[in-house]
Amino acid sequence: MIKIEVITGSFDAGAEIENLSVLSGGAVASFVGQVRGDGDLVALELEHYPAMTEKALRHIADKASQKWPLHGITIIHRVGRLKIGEQIVLTCTCSDHRQAAIEACAYIMDQLKTAAPFWKKEISSNGRESWVEERQSDIEAAENWGG
Template sequence: MNSVRLQAGPFDAGVELARLDALGGGGVASFTGIVRGDGGLTELYLEHHPTMTLRVMEELADWASERWSLLGVTAIHRHGPLRPGEAIVFVATASRHRGSALDACAALIDRLKTEAPFWKRERFTDGRALWVEPRTADDAAAARWLRDGR
């Protein structure tokens, strides 16, 4: 049972975790990404292509479900203007055993960060606005989940 959403507004991680807990597995793992305020950041703005972005997110959830035989996946990504301290992304996985839930959660967030088509613009207190460039470290983290061909 997968739940994948794109939304502008906040999400309730407790509600999402309760839904996965109710599936009766042995482990639920989650990750919540928070907008950092480093260097005077005042806003992170996320643009996306709704159809394409949602399709990639759904494909990643399906991939994880199959690879780790998950009972359920939740993947929520926000878009639009976000402020430091706000939750931007939530990924949670439920499985019969903790190892699968933990690995699937880590893999999903790593791949979501590099493969889902989002364009991020940062605004700072000094008036600067910069587009966020891909990072080599993020690509390497995502690639490690694909090395075995799955």
């Protein structure tokens, strides 16, 4: 089971974890990313091209399914204007074993940071807006998983 959603509203991480828990795996791993309160940041605005984004997220999930024995994957990513502390992304994986679930969840997040076509703009308290550049550390983390 693979669930992929790109949404503007919030999500219920607990409900999503519960949805994977019924798949009879021995482990469910999850990660929730939030908007950080860095400096004078007041909001983060995420844009995307729907057809391209959903295809990229599906590709990431399919690759994770090939690398680890998973019962299910959930990827939910928000777009639009998000305030400090709001949820941006949820990744959940379900497997028979803890290590596979945790590694697959980490892999998906590392790939989302570099391979998913989201454009992020930071909005500061003084009204300044700036596009977020890809970080070298994110590129290296994604590359460490290999092809």
